Amino acid sequence: KKIRQADWQDQIRNILPIKINSFLVHNATISYRDVESKPRIDLTINDIDFSATNLTNREALKDSMFAKASLRGKIFDG
DSSP states (O other): OOOOOOOHHHHHHHHOOOEEEEEEEOSOOOEEEOSSOSSOOEEEOBSOOEEEEEEESOGGGTTTOOOOEEEOOBSSOO
């Protein structure tokens, strides 16, 4: 049997529905520099607040699974 490749409409159905209840970023800064490293890398993070709560891209996961994330900031600055 030859397996049929999904067309673009099937691909969209596969990624939807997307449910994001709450996604916050507050006072962010993210930097990463390489400048063709030797050891030269320049990392900055700062006062990032980040939060996420119940992210999902499948309807079957909406009430039976949970997602949670949190991130704070600073690095080398405090």
